[in-house]
Amino acid sequence: MTVQQVLFIVISLVVLGAALFVVTTRNLFRAALMMMLAFFGIAGLFVLLEIGLFAVAQVLIYIGAISILVIFAVMLTRGMQGMVPRNSQAIGAAVTAAIIFAVLLLILGPLRVTIDLARWPVISLFAGNASPREVGGIAWTPADRAIPPVPETYIADFGRALVDLNQYLLPFLLIAFLVDVVLAGAIFIARQRRPAEVIEERRLRAEEDAEEAEAMRRASASPALPEGAVASAVDH
Amino acid sequence: MNPINDLLKILSDFVAGIVSGIFAFSPFLADLVTMGLAAVILCTFAALSFMGLTYVERKVVARIQDRLGPNQAGPFGLLQPIADGIKMFTKEDTTPANADRWVYNLAPLVIAIFALTTYAVLPFAPGVVGTNLNVGVFYLIAIGSGSIVAILMAGWGSNNKYALLGAFRTVAQLVGYEVPMLLNVLPVVMMAGSMSLVDIINKQTTLDGNPGIPFIVFFPLSALVFLISGIAETGRSPFDLLEAESEIVAGFHVEYSGMKFALFFLGEYVNALAVAFVFSTFFLGGYAGPILPPYVWLLLKAALIFFIFMWLRGTLPRIRIDQMHNLNWKFFVPVSIVHLVVVMALMKLFVTDPAQAEAFGGILVAPIVQAVILFVASMTVLLVSLAIAARRARVLRLQEEAILEQRRAENLAAARA
Amino acid sequence: MQNVLNGIPLWWYLVVSSALFCIGLYGTLARKNAIALLMGVELMLNAANINLLAFWRYLAPDTAGGLAFAAFVLVVAAAEAAVGLALVISVYRTTRSIDPETLDQMKL
Numbered sequence: 001m002t003v004q005q006v007l008f009i010v011i012s013l014v015v016l017g018a019a020l021f022v023v024t025t026r027n028l029f030r031a032a033l034m035m036m037l038a039f040f041g042i043a044g045l046f047v048l049l050e051i052g053l054f055a056v057a058q059v060l061i062y063i064g065a066i067s068i069l070v071i072f073a074v075m076l077t078r079g080m081q082g083m084v085p086r087n088s089q090a091i092g093a094a095v096t097a098a099i100i101f102a103v104l105l106l107i108l109g110p111l112r113v114t115i116d117l118a119r120w121p122v123i124s125l126f127a128g129n130a131s132p133r134e135v136g137g138i139a140w141t142p143a144d145r146a147i148p149p150v151p152e153t154y155i156a157d158f159g160r161a162l163v164d165l166n167q168y169l170l171p172f173l174l175i176a177f178l179v180d181v182v183l184a185g186a187i188f189i190a191r192q193r194r195p196a197e198v199i200e201e202r203r204l205r206a207e208e209d210a211e212e213a214e215a216m217r218r219a220s221a222s223p224a225l226p227e228g229a230v231a232s233a234v235d236h
Numbered sequence: 237m238n239p240i241n242d243l244l245k246i247l248s249d250f251v252a253g254i255v256s257g258i259f260a261f262s263p264f265l266a267d268l269v270t271m272g273l274a275a276v277i278l279c280t281f282a283a284l285s286f287m288g289l290t291y292v293e294r295k296v297v298a299r300i301q302d303r304l305g306p307n308q309a310g311p312f313g314l315l316q317p318i319a320d321g322i323k324m325f326t327k328e329d330t331t332p333a334n335a336d337r338w339v340y341n342l343a344p345l346v347i348a349i350f351a352l353t354t355y356a357v358l359p360f361a362p363g364v365v366g367t368n369l370n371v372g373v374f375y376l377i378a379i380g381s382g383s384i385v386a387i388l389m390a391g392w393g394s395n396n397k398y399a400l401l402g403a404f405r406t407v408a409q410l411v412g413y414e415v416p417m418l419l420n421v422l423p424v425v426m427m428a429g430s431m432s433l434v435d436i437i438n439k440q441t442t443l444d445g446n447p448g449i450p451f452i453v454f455f456p457l458s459a460l461v462f463l464i465s466g467i468a469e470t471g472r473s474p475f476d477l478l479e480a481e482s483e484i485v486a487g488f489h490v491e492y493s494g495m496k497f498a499l500f501f502l503g504e505y506v507n508a509l510a511v512a513f514v515f516s517t518f519f520l521g522g523y524a525g526p527i528l529p530p531y532v533w534l535l536l537k538a539a540l541i542f543f544i545f546m547w548l549r550g551t552l553p554r555i556r557i558d559q560m561h562n563l564n565w566k567f568f569v570p571v572s573i574v575h576l577v578v579v580m581a582l583m584k585l586f587v588t589d590p591a592q593a594e595a596f597g598g599i600l601v602a603p604i605v606q607a608v609i610l611f612v613a614s615m616t617v618l619l620v621s622l623a624i625a626a627r628r629a630r631v632l633r634l635q636e637e638a639i640l641e642q643r644r645a646e647n648l649a650a651a652r653a
Numbered sequence: 654m655q656n657v658l659n660g661i662p663l664w665w666y667l668v669v670s671s672a673l674f675c676i677g678l679y680g681t682l683a684r685k686n687a688i689a690l691l692m693g694v695e696l697m698l699n700a701a702n703i704n705l706l707a708f709w710r711y712l713a714p715d716t717a718g719g720l721a722f723a724a725f726v727l728v729v730a731a732a733e734a735a736v737g738l739a740l741v742i743s744v745y746r747t748t749r750s751i752d753p754e755t756l757d758q759m760k761l
Contacts, residue, residue: 002660012669023680035692049710056374061727064381066734071388073688073738077745086683093682097675104671147658150714161717168721175728182732189739
């Protein structure tokens, strides 16, 4: 067993354990911290993949920005702490997730179901995949295909690909536009409204409700609606 | 090899040689032990410099404020850090009731870890660098955001409203000042054509036909904004709003005592020293310099920057929170973006590399000429933006005065009636 | 023999990422708090990223495709977190609740 294998197993266990904690715990703050740990572990996986750029980007964006945003939101909604972590469809969700995991394992992993009619279906662990499968036209489990090292200039190549008209310029521009829109949108949604604005909005809403009630009353031929119904509509 | 100039290099090679001799059976293990040793040495250096810096800072700030500073423990008070350390060790270690224990106890550890990991990529002398990452600059920025997490943990775990307020302020300040910091590292990265710190230093030396001009000459505005945002990032005075004693007691570390508090203190100083080192690497040429050995040059430059930190701390009052945010979002960020665009255009227009001129066009100039052009452009942006800001500030001040005057007149009228 | 990088075959990464994806899926479907739900979504996006980068590293390290898509996922995740959390906070401010099951009114 190589050192990298040991590291991989340890890191994956940490990531998966942290992720399980995130989706089951009652304490949201700790869930956010554990999510951070999972992100850190994923950065470790990227280091094992020899993609330093993305390991660092992972730390910068997921830990430095997204997790902190999540923690901030948790702090701002303190009233929602400590409630039951599961909703009514939790069992269904667990079953769905388990089924999807099993299917993914069959497609991607080394597991194979050999259906032998004489006996039970046998799930066997493959050491080496006998049948090469193709993904995007590339056979990815043929015998002895050496994995080329990451090119020295992969960061520069990646940067050029992003601004190359024939490669990813358009998606890059689109994503930049998306970020712009999101910035404006997030500020617009979460902005603190001035009290005058809120009062104005409430007044408008009350007027609308009153008009609706009026219309309802007129629609019914006689004053059939009891006084209480109108009042509740206005209240609403 | 000049034995004095390359002292650090010779020492590190010597240690690495011994280790690889002992662990000759497994090169990976030898690497691991060498790295572990290097990490221990770096952390010890950081912790020792923390002790020294507290003493120096207290002395310098005392001088600025016409006091004596520590002078009782040992000659010139030199043993003061040790006395402080003993005091910290013997203090009672308290945990507030209803604190989130895990989070509360982990926070100081996390802040110390993130502060110390910064040193992994800093080059101290030619060939003496923890690891020469090709994304070193990116790494530094990413690790810098880690201390925000620790402060949030401390603020939340303490179960104290002042601590929580301090944590909120921290997020607003630290996340905000990361933006101008990044925007002003970009010109340096573009100029060096690399995110590796060693390459950035090499670009500022006379190696490989480079002009040997530090980047502060190319981008004075970047250097200034980077320095100020660096101070804000480490939460030092005048940007110490996260621990403003007079407003929120002590902010996020109000509940911490003893060694846990000491770890926060260590994190702050180690971070500040790291900013000093990073600034000297980015803008002052790092360890490059004539006559003196490289590590002496680096320490001199870092000491100069740290002296500026202490100077600012001794002379400036703490700024208000709205001023802090206005400075960042209404001044630093727009100015940095304009500066970035201007510098980018000029670097494309005036190139020093014949191959680049051949491929992408542009006017071929000598490196010195390019430096002069960029210096003039950067200074122009700086001065123009300062002039605009000053005019705007004057208008605001006049408005405020008018309102005050009006209120005073109303009060007077009310008092008469 | 299989494609291995430092002794790690590709399917190890795929299994870890699919497990992470399913954990995130469970979190998204079963949590009672909108913020926890967003955390589940982030985990799923991360699982996708592991997949993209692992495939890039093992199969096509000389192109930029995997990196570009992973970068786009990063940006989209950040955007999603920003807008999602802004919405959550806005909803919490008006209704004092961020349980998705109770938010069934089109008009507040």
